[in-house]
Amino acid sequence: MRPGVGSFVRVGLLLLVAVILQLSWLSQLGILGGHIDLVVLAVAAVAYYAGSVPGTATGFAAGFLLDLLSGATMGASSLVLTAVGYGVGRFRELRDPSHGLLPIAVGGLATAAWVTAFAAVSFMLDVGASVSVLVVRDMAVTILLGAAVAFPVFAVVRRLLRPVLVVDPFEVRRKRQAPREAGPLGLRGLEV
Amino acid sequence: MLDRKVIRRRRAALAVCVALSIAILTAYFGESGGGFFHAFQRGAQEAFAPIETGASRALKPIRDLFGWAGDTVDAKDQNEELRKEVARLRSQLARSQTAERDVAQLKGLVGLQKEEGFPQGTEPVTARVIARSPTVWYSKIKIDKGSSDGVKLDQPVIASSGDIEDEAGGLAGKVTSVTGGNAEVTLITDASVGVGAQVMPAGASGVVRPEVGDPRDLLLDFVEGGRRVTENTTVVTSGFKTSRGESLFPRGIPIGRVTQADLDEVEIYQRVHIRPFADLKQIDIVQVLTKKPAGAQTAGVMSP
Numbered sequence: 001m002r003p004g005v006g007s008f009v010r011v012g013l014l015l016l017v018a019v020i021l022q023l024s025w026l027s028q029l030g031i032l033g034g035h036i037d038l039v040v041l042a043v044a045a046v047a048y049y050a051g052s053v054p055g056t057a058t059g060f061a062a063g064f065l066l067d068l069l070s071g072a073t074m075g076a077s078s079l080v081l082t083a084v085g086y087g088v089g090r091f092r093e094l095r096d097p098s099h100g101l102l103p104i105a106v107g108g109l110a111t112a113a114w115v116t117a118f119a120a121v122s123f124m125l126d127v128g129a130s131v132s133v134l135v136v137r138d139m140a141v142t143i144l145l146g147a148a149v150a151f152p153v154f155a156v157v158r159r160l161l162r163p164v165l166v167v168d169p170f171e172v173r174r175k176r177q178a179p180r181e182a183g184p185l186g187l188r189g190l191e192v
Numbered sequence: 193m194l195d196r197k198v199i200r201r202r203r204a205a206l207a208v209c210v211a212l213s214i215a216i217l218t219a220y221f222g223e224s225g226g227g228f229f230h231a232f233q234r235g236a237q238e239a240f241a242p243i244e245t246g247a248s249r250a251l252k253p254i255r256d257l258f259g260w261a262g263d264t265v266d267a268k269d270q271n272e273e274l275r276k277e278v279a280r281l282r283s284q285l286a287r288s289q290t291a292e293r294d295v296a297q298l299k300g301l302v303g304l305q306k307e308e309g310f311p312q313g314t315e316p317v318t319a320r321v322i323a324r325s326p327t328v329w330y331s332k333i334k335i336d337k338g339s340s341d342g343v344k345l346d347q348p349v350i351a352s353s354g355d356i357e358d359e360a361g362g363l364a365g366k367v368t369s370v371t372g373g374n375a376e377v378t379l380i381t382d383a384s385v386g387v388g389a390q391v392m393p394a395g396a397s398g399v400v401r402p403e404v405g406d407p408r409d410l411l412l413d414f415v416e417g418g419r420r421v422t423e424n425t426t427v428v429t430s431g432f433k434t435s436r437g438e439s440l441f442p443r444g445i446p447i448g449r450v451t452q453a454d455l456d457e458v459e460i461y462q463r464v465h466i467r468p469f470a471d472l473k474q475i476d477i478v479q480v481l482t483k484k485p486a487g488a489q490t491a492g493v494m495s496p
Contacts, residue, residue: 023323024247060209075217122329135405
């Protein structure tokens with residue numbers, strides 16, 4: 001991602017909208033005990049398209065904003081989301097992924113990392129009460145929901161970031177495809 | 193050369209963000225409720241409250257649509273269970289009406305009506321929920337009423353059961369942070385909350401604690417093994433002052449109904465499971481009890 005005011009404004013707006021939607025709408029929308037976690041998907045999408053450094057910074061900013069507005073312990077979400085942003089960004093840099101359906105897997109894995117790591121951090125910090133096994137079910141549902149909505153979320157984020165991206169994984173894939181040979185009538189198999 | 197520069201930049205970004213997160217975490221834990229980060233958090237919440245209120249109202253129809261779909265599925269499951277409960281309640285109603293008639297006749301003789309169930313004169317303020325904590329580890333909600341409406345720290349909050357036919361509700365939590373126009377409520381399902389409670393009519397007392405992750409199940413801990421607690425009895429705030437915490441809730445606020453009582457003879461205390469009256473999973477409207485009833489006892493609320 002090209003550093004500049006445009007990039008900051010786009011990512012900042014994305015995070016603000018994601019956090020407000022998360023707190024005012026999605027957190028209150030229980031689906032089979034779980035809920036859609038938009039913030040982690042937004043962070044994963046930015047890291048996926050822009051790389052590890054923007055992913056790390058976006059994760060930190062998203063976590064900070066989430067803790068600030070949700071009243072949770074400040075620093076906990078930013079610590080976990082920083083790691084998620086860095087992890088997804090490194091995956092993109094090392095593997096150079098370009099498959100069209102990969103956002104679903106990345107969204108699911110990012111959500112899984114987020115709910116698991118956040119549970120671990122919460123345990124280490126201040127949860128003194130007993131924990132129901134239903135937490136595991138809720139976490140599993142949240143991961144599945146994350147994977148289910150990852151595709152449209154990644155598409156929206158890609159559209160938003162496209163003007164400021166240095167490399168777009170989908171464009172890379174398009175360039176990789178070899179041109180198809182065709183005959184004079186435009187039909188394959190009738191080459192002259 | 194370029195690669196090394198990129199690697200250094202990447203590592204530096206990660207190190208800075210992680211270090212900042214840990215520093216904020218440490219500072220937040222180390223400071224008091226009036227410290228910089230707590231004050232900053234309150235200020236930000238107040239600044240964003242109008243946006244959250246607007247978003248919450250604008251998106252309510254979509255939320256309701258999802259809720260309707262979920263309720264339809266739940267309703268099928270609950271149908272059979274409710275039929276049995278109706279039959280049980282019918283016979284219970286007949287017994288209650290007989291008992292009520294007896295009580296009405298005895299009232300004049302012994303003056304039993306000195307202690308009403310729910311505390312009177314609490315001046316409840318109705319508020320709408322505008323935001324909710326996104327994880328199960330922090331059960332907090334934000335409401336659209338604040339200090340300008342008479343809401344103060346540590347005031348009890350009640351909510352309805354969410355069932356149209358059964359309008360009764362119960363204790364939902366307490367106010368833990370207040371700004372001019374809104375307040376933060378920590379629910380009784382939050383890991384940090386414990387409520388002094390009493391099982392009625394047996395009188396066994398204990399501390400209601402949450403079972404994190406399951407808002408429909410609370411635990412009544414520290415109930416003496418000798419005091420027999422039976423299922424389907426009602427649990428209310430006890431009004432006892434305990435040595436472990438300061439007093440907050442007035443006596444008699446309904447909390448929930450006993451669903452299971454573990455009678456383990458090895459343990460000194462019983463573990464009693466309670467289903468809360470308030471629907472803590474789908475709260476839209478709550479009431480803050482802004483006044484303590486004059487001369488009422490209060491119940492202990494403490495951190496574990």
